[in-house]
Amino acid sequence: MTAVLAKxxxxxxxxxxxxxxxxxxxxxxxxxxLATSFKGEGEILGGTxxxxxxxxxxxxxxxxxxxxxxxxxxxxxxxxxxxxxxxMFFGGLAGYAFAKLEFRFKRPLFLGLxxxxxxxxxxxxxxxxxxxxxxxxxxGNDPFGEGGVGFINSYWAVILPGAAGxxxxxxxxxxxxxxxDELGEAARIDGASEFTVFRKVYLPLAKAPLAxxxxxxxxxxxxxxxxxxxxxxxxxxxxxxxxxxxFITDYETHYGPLMxxxxxxxxxxxxxxxxGQRYLIDGIAHAGIK
Amino acid sequence: xxAVGSVRRRRPxxxxxxxxxxxxxxxxxxxxxxxxxxxxxxxxxxxLSFSDYSVIGxxxxxxxxxxxxxxxxxxxxxALVNTVVYxxxxxxxxxxxxxxxxxxxxxxxxxxxxYRTMFYIPVISSTVATATIWYxxxxxxxxxxxxxxxxxxxxxxxxxxxxxxAMPSIVMMAVWAGFGTNMMIYLxxxxxxxxxxxxxxxxxxxxxxxxxxxxxxxxxRRTTFFVSxxxxxxxxxxxxxxxxxxxxxxxxxxxxxxxxxxxxxFGKLEMGYASAISFVLAAIILVFAIVNARAVDRESR
Numbered sequence: 001m002t003a004v005l006a007k008x009x010x011x012x013x014x015x016x017x018x019x020x021x022x023x024x025x026x027x028x029x030x031x032x033x034l035a036t037s038f039k040g041e042g043e044i045l046g047g048t049x050x051x052x053x054x055x056x057x058x059x060x061x062x063x064x065x066x067x068x069x070x071x072x073x074x075x076x077x078x079x080x081x082x083x084x085x086x087x088m089f090f091g092g093l094a095g096y097a098f099a100k101l102e103f104r105f106k107r108p109l110f111l112g113l114x115x116x117x118x119x120x121x122x123x124x125x126x127x128x129x130x131x132x133x134x135x136x137x138x139x140g141n142d143p144f145g146e147g148g149v150g151f152i153n154s155y156w157a158v159i160l161p162g163a164a165g166x167x168x169x170x171x172x173x174x175x176x177x178x179x180x181d182e183l184g185e186a187a188r189i190d191g192a193s194e195f196t197v198f199r200k201v202y203l204p205l206a207k208a209p210l211a212x213x214x215x216x217x218x219x220x221x222x223x224x225x226x227x228x229x230x231x232x233x234x235x236x237x238x239x240x241x242x243x244x245x246x247f248i249t250d251y252e253t254h255y256g257p258l259m260x261x262x263x264x265x266x267x268x269x270x271x272x273x274x275x276g277q278r279y280l281i282d283g284i285a286h287a288g289i290k
Numbered sequence: 291x292x293a294v295g296s297v298r299r300r301r302p303x304x305x306x307x308x309x310x311x312x313x314x315x316x317x318x319x320x321x322x323x324x325x326x327x328x329x330x331x332x333x334x335x336x337x338l339s340f341s342d343y344s345v346i347g348x349x350x351x352x353x354x355x356x357x358x359x360x361x362x363x364x365x366x367x368x369a370l371v372n373t374v375v376y377x378x379x380x381x382x383x384x385x386x387x388x389x390x391x392x393x394x395x396x397x398x399x400x401x402x403x404x405y406r407t408m409f410y411i412p413v414i415s416s417t418v419a420t421a422t423i424w425y426x427x428x429x430x431x432x433x434x435x436x437x438x439x440x441x442x443x444x445x446x447x448x449x450x451x452x453x454x455x456a457m458p459s460i461v462m463m464a465v466w467a468g469f470g471t472n473m474m475i476y477l478x479x480x481x482x483x484x485x486x487x488x489x490x491x492x493x494x495x496x497x498x499x500x501x502x503x504x505x506x507x508x509x510x511r512r513t514t515f516f517v518s519x520x521x522x523x524x525x526x527x528x529x530x531x532x533x534x535x536x537x538x539x540x541x542x543x544x545x546x547x548x549x550x551x552x553x554x555x556f557g558k559l560e561m562g563y564a565s566a567i568s569f570v571l572a573a574i575i576l577v578f579a580i581v582n583a584r585a586v587d588r589e590s591r
Contacts, residue, residue, distance in 0.1 A: 015394070015397070015399075016401075018394055019394055019395075019401075019405045022391060022394070022405075022409060023405055023408040023409065025466070026408055026409050026411055026412050026466070026470075027408050027411055029423045029424070029427060029434075030411065030415070030423070032423070032426075032427075032434065033419075033422075033423050033426075036426070044432075090319060090320040090323075091320075093316045093317070093320070094316055094317045094320040094321075096316065097312070097313045097316035097317045098317070101309050101310075101312060101313035101316065102306065102309055102310065102313065103309070103310040103313030103314055104310065106313065109317070109321065112324075112329075113324065116324070116328050116329070116332075118523075118576075118579075119332065119572060120523065120526070120527050120548075120568070120571060120572050120575055121527065122527060122529075122548050122551050122552075122568050122571065123331075123332060123335050123565075123568040123569065123571075123572050124328065124331035124332055124335060125551075125555070125568075126331075126335060126338070126555045126556075126561050126564055126565055126568070127330070127331035127332075127333075127334035127335045127338065127565075128327060128331040129556075130334065130561075131326065131327070131330060131331060131334070160323070160327060161323075161327040161328075163323055164319065164320035164323045164324065166324070166328070169320060188305070193308075193312075194308060194309055194311075194312035195312060198312075198316075219414060222416070223415075223416035223417065223418075225416065225417055225418055225530050225533075225534075226529055226530060226533075226552075230556060241416050241417075241418040241419075244418045244419070244422065245418050245533075245534050248422070248425065248534065253425070255426060258422055259422070259426070262418075262419045262422045262423065265416060265418070265419055266414075266415055266416070266419050269414045269415075269416070270414060273410075273414045277407060277410075
């Protein structure tokens, strides 16, 4: 009996060593970044100790003085928040319609959405840029899309193409599909309109999955790099991620401000994640297994 | 009065029309956005791929010229080889690490929750932030990795500055940054495996490896299919890491296909040719996804 107990203890100890080692690997680089962001330039390149010897906020002030980082943060916040809101709104409406309402061409339309998720984003990147640039009557364009810049260098260039993502619609349809039809039938017999059925019966039940969708789209919008890099090339319109990458050039890398910028850029997503991680983890598991 | 009203509303034809109208109303705006910003671009890309469109100057039709050019282009071949090398390292490693971490976490211990959060932390960091951190970790002189290797008397390579080690470095970073999501998916898959199966295997005298090989793996077939498909699609589209970390270097050793498309389309403005490469890439992804589906199916029989 004691042998079994001892064996179990050893197993448990091995487990703790393994998970702790893996957590060090996942978390330590971030701790290192945080520590480095408070070090002076000499200490960054010379020392290998974790704790800064001369605690300094110089790197943080440098981030804000070298590039318009406040402006970048505001740009990214607008893009990420509007993106999350539109995806929750459109994803909720369309996902509900595909799950619970009957209409002609429902299946082919939904299959079209699904198929689009399989096509690599790079295929559409060039024409999408052209569509945004040549959008009629926008950004100085004439009715034929010539003469101006269209949506390029405006928030719309990032927001519009992703406002009603196929993933959002698919995700919400999966959720609404799990709710019973009888809930709506009862309300319909009482004479409720289809909009009331959605608004009063089904929508209140979808708070958790909508929160998950909001978290995921906010995170994706905040961390998006390639598309903003392409459509927002005016210095005032850049996002945090694009701004950060400008600290790394072919010739030299300003580690101090780069690390400080990384810390600032990671904070909003970290806060959002810690607040909603319980829902997020269930949501990913849900979307993955169904 | 209300009884009459409700009877009238429930008349099948009218109720169906009412519902159909709302169905269209609910999907109208999302579908317009989908048509304009997804379907239309795919159509345009296809048309452009048969021309020499380059934003400025005259455009003429080149037939399948762009597609034949792809196969004579030495840089395309380099980018393709680099991308395949990346995929062959990234996908298996991504699966092993994600599944391993999920199996570690599939325990009834309270501490699991904290460790789960910590394992997931890299996922929420942006590629740029992650790349920054790794750029520093991989610094040949001051980087933590080589300092740590030095403790064991190992003289670490120059990582991102060495054409042999640059791609493995990017793979290492990408696995670190992305395994959390797939770990969650595997964790959900593991929870759905009926415990009776393990009980039966134990009674039959199976050891841990046999139980893993003959119960866990086959039971996770659907999950593995889902995870590996996502990994393959993502691997072939690798861009951010290479762009931020190495700019394709050293010596073109980390030029990937999407990076090459970006260079051609937005750097050199050869948008017709870049569109053609995009469709070749889409076809390659499709082929790999199908091969993978077959392999997953065979492996777990």
